[in-house]
Amino acid sequence: MKFFYYSNQQVFMAIIAAYIHLKKLPQNRIPSMEEILMIPEFDQLSSGDFGVPYFIGEISNCQIYVISFNFKISIALQTIKNILFQRGVDFSKWHFFDVSKNKNTHNMFIWVGELLSRKSIIRPLGKYIIGIGIQKSYRQIIEMVNLAKELDSPWSKEKLW
Numbered sequence: 001m002k003f004f005y006y007s008n009q010q011v012f013m014a015i016i017a018a019y020i021h022l023k024k025l026p027q028n029r030i031p032s033m034e035e036i037l038m039i040p041e042f043d044q045l046s047s048g049d050f051g052v053p054y055f056i057g058e059i060s061n062c063q064i065y066v067i068s069f070n071f072k073i074s075i076a077l078q079t080i081k082n083i084l085f086q087r088g089v090d091f092s093k094w095h096f097f098d099v100s101k102n103k104n105t106h107n108m109f110i111w112v113g114e115l116l117s118r119k120s121i122i123r124p125l126g127k128y129i130i131g132i133g134i135q136k137s138y139r140q141i142i143e144m145v146n147l148a149k150e151l152d153s154p155w156s157k158e159k160l161w
Contacts (some may be wrong), residue, residue: 002064012113017141022057110137
C-alpha cells in the first residue's frame with residue numbers, strides 16, 4: 001500500500017500529515033514548535049518542488065510520500081493513474097489524499113509562512129509562521145490522516161478522487 005499526501009502549494013501541511021501517519025508526531029496533543037521545526041523535510045523540500053513525490057517513511061508495510069502540486073491537480077493525478085495503468089500497476093493499492101481539501105486546515109499563518117519560506121533569506125521566519133499555523137490546524141490534520149488510514153481497512157469503500 002502506498003499513501004501520497006498532496007496539496008496545492010502547501011507541501012509543509014502534507015509533510016505534517018505524513019509524520020502523523022508515521023507516528024512521528026503525536027496524536028494525543030499538539031506538538032511544540034520545536035518538534036515541528038525539527039522535521040528535516042522542512043529544510044529539504046520546497047514549495048516549488050511541484051509534482052515530485054518524496055518518500056517520507058514506511059509503517060506497517062505502507063509507504064508514505066508527499067507531493068506538492070502547483071495547479072491542475074486533477075490532471076496531474078489522472079496522468080499518474082494512466083501511467084501506472086499502462087505499466088500494469090495495481091492502482092487500488094495507491095491512495096492519494098488531498099490535505100488542502102479540508103478548508104478548516106487553511107489559515108493565514110500557513111499561507112503567509114509558505115510564501116515567506118520560498119525566500120532563502122527569510123525561510124526561518126516562514127517556517128516559524130507555518131509552525132504556528134500547523135499548531136492551530138493540528139486537530140483537523142489528525143482527523144484527515146485518520147480518515148486516510150481507514151483506507152487501509154478492508155471495509156473502507158471511500159474514494160479519494
